[in-house]
Each structure stands twice: as C-alpha cells, then as structure tokens.
Amino acid sequence: MLSNIRIVLVQTFHPGNIGQAARAMKTMGLSDLVLVRPRCYPDVEASRLAAGAEDVLDGARVVDELSDAVADCVQVVGASARLRSLPLPHFDEPDAMAETVVGHARQSPVALVFGRERSGLTNDEIRQCSHQVSIPANPDYGILNLSQAVQVLAYEVHRAWRRQPASDYRYQRPAQAEPPTREQLGHFQAHLSRVMASSGFLTQPHATTEQQLQTLFARAQPSRRELSLLRGLLSALEQHIATDLSDDKERSRNRD
Known part of the structure; x- marks a missing residue:
C-alpha cells in the first residue's frame, strides 16, 4: 500500500530540501519520489541532508512536466497553503486526506504534490490535481518549510496506514525486564x-x-x-x- 503513495516535488529550488524530503519520506515508509524540473539535481547537498535516505534519492525519477509524474495516478492531492477559487474538493484536515489516499492506494498509485518553496503550485498545476489539502497552522505565521510539509502529510498517511488491519504494523517497545521469583x-x-x-x-x-x-x-x-x-x-x-x-x-x- 505505501509503495503506491508517491511524493511529487515541483521545481524545487534548494537541493537540500530534496534530501530532507527524502529523509521525511523514509521515516514514514514512503519510497516513490518524483521530481519535476528541479533546479539542481543530483547534488551533494541533497545527498548530505538525506542522512541515510540516499536509497530514496537513488530511486527518484526526474520528469519535465507534472502530467508525466501523475499520469498513472487515480488520486492527485495538491498541497497548498492558500485556498483558491478552483472547484476542487478540499481537505481541511490532513488526516481526512490520508484516509482517502490510503484507501485508493490499496489498488492504484496516488500522489501528493508539493510546489516551489516560495510560490507553491500554480493554478495550472492545481488543475492537474483531483484534490487539495492544507495544513492547519498559526494564522499569523503559517509558513512551513517544504520538507516539513512533506513530513506532516507523510506522517498522516503513515498513521492512516497503521490503522488498517492489513498493515500488520508493530510498535517498537523495549524488551520486558524479567521479574524476580x-x-x-x-x-x-x-x-x-x-x-x-x-x-x-x-x-x-x-x-x-x-x-x-x-x-x-x-x-x-x-x-x-x-x-x-x-x-x-x-x-x-x-x-x-x-x-x-x-x-x-x-x-x-x-x-x-
């Protein structure tokens, strides 16, 4: 199920953000990364900040258009910090988004799409999505770094997946100390x-x-x-x- 969940980064400016996003993905069990026209990639800064998630970077695909990254997906969720007038279904809460994404990912690929660090996704790119999602934050300062946004949504997806009976997820707990007789x-x-x-x-x-x-x-x-x-x-x-x-x-x- 998790292998069907794709992270798409559109025109990422700082290569370090790609590495940090890969690290955020790996901690939540995601591995499918697609980069749309990154400014600089591959790059040593991306590898350095991946910090153990170099395998996610090595498996990343680079494409020219967003349509190439999501063509085979049955659901495409665009992460947007601001609401737009486009008539797309919008998830006010990431956990609600994660439930539907995990449901679709049982059978087919789905994608979470993240835009540029400064300007996010364009209206044309949003139109290529089937849904939008926002991350509730401080209304006076709701700015998240790109990798932070990836981490938040990847966590919600992993959380929704853990709750599925088929996930068979096991929490890591310390070994139980043997009591004395x-x-x-x-x-x-x-x-x-x-x-x-x-x-x-x-x-x-x-x-x-x-x-x-x-x-x-x-x-x-x-x-x-x-x-x-x-x-x-x-x-x-x-x-x-x-x-x-x-x-x-x-x-x-x-x-x-």
Whole structure:
C-alpha cells in the first residue's frame, strides 16, 4: 500500500530540501519520489541532508512536466497553503486526506504534490490535481518549510496506514525486564534485614521501618537485574561494615 503513495516535488529550488524530503519520506515508509524540473539535481547537498535516505534519492525519477509524474495516478492531492477559487474538493484536515489516499492506494498509485518553496503550485498545476489539502497552522505565521510539509502529510498517511488491519504494523517497545521469583525477592529482603541490623540502622527486630522498606521495594517491582544490583550494593556495605568492626577491634587491642 505505501509503495503506491508517491511524493511529487515541483521545481524545487534548494537541493537540500530534496534530501530532507527524502529523509521525511523514509521515516514514514514512503519510497516513490518524483521530481519535476528541479533546479539542481543530483547534488551533494541533497545527498548530505538525506542522512541515510540516499536509497530514496537513488530511486527518484526526474520528469519535465507534472502530467508525466501523475499520469498513472487515480488520486492527485495538491498541497497548498492558500485556498483558491478552483472547484476542487478540499481537505481541511490532513488526516481526512490520508484516509482517502490510503484507501485508493490499496489498488492504484496516488500522489501528493508539493510546489516551489516560495510560490507553491500554480493554478495550472492545481488543475492537474483531483484534490487539495492544507495544513492547519498559526494564522499569523503559517509558513512551513517544504520538507516539513512533506513530513506532516507523510506522517498522516503513515498513521492512516497503521490503522488498517492489513498493515500488520508493530510498535517498537523495549524488551520486558524479567521479574524476580518470590524466592529471589525473599533472599533480597533477608539480606536487607541483615545489613540494616549490622549497620545499626535498626535497633529492634521486626521494626516498622523494616516493613516499610520491604513494602517500598515490593511496590517498585525491581527486575532480576536490578535486584542483583541492589544485592551487590548490600554485599559491598556488609564488607565495609565488617572492615570497620575489625579495625575497631584492632585499635582496642592496641590500647590494652
């Protein structure tokens, strides 16, 4: 489905914007890039700013006319910062646009078309689109960089695709830490009690403080690795306490 979604850049002036657009595409799983009469391409600045998406640039096609870029598409959505009087269906929200684009992309190619950095798409180019979409922004400063606009619409498309049952998308989550067994937790609590007693922190057995600390660690639900780290700390404290006691006894014998 995503392979049927095409990004078309019309007469891009800065080659760096092409590289950044390719990077925005790749992060959202898009790979079909078509360039209509770019001012300068290929270019080292485009490759530099692609930052790992050079494969998208390598696969990009360069054509002379917008009609060549969208001839096989069943839906062509022009990104425009301003509304025009042309009688085209207009998406006020990018997510609504993405839903229809993904629906059409199940069977056939579709295109999202972006114009020049300063002037956008011309009226003639808009007429070659089937729909328009705008990105809602601050009415006092609604200016987006070309690659930013590509990123926003590519994200919405990827979001709509993720919600499709056929996408089989899997979110990346950290591996679940293995919890300790009850026996391991019991050994830790016993070790903690010994250290608290030998350090003089507790002066009475079964003190409320001991119960509160055990409850604290139970509520924290440390993993096996974390519990092992805590027991290592307790062992180091035990060794330090034993060394201090031995030094005290040695000093006492010397005084005698």
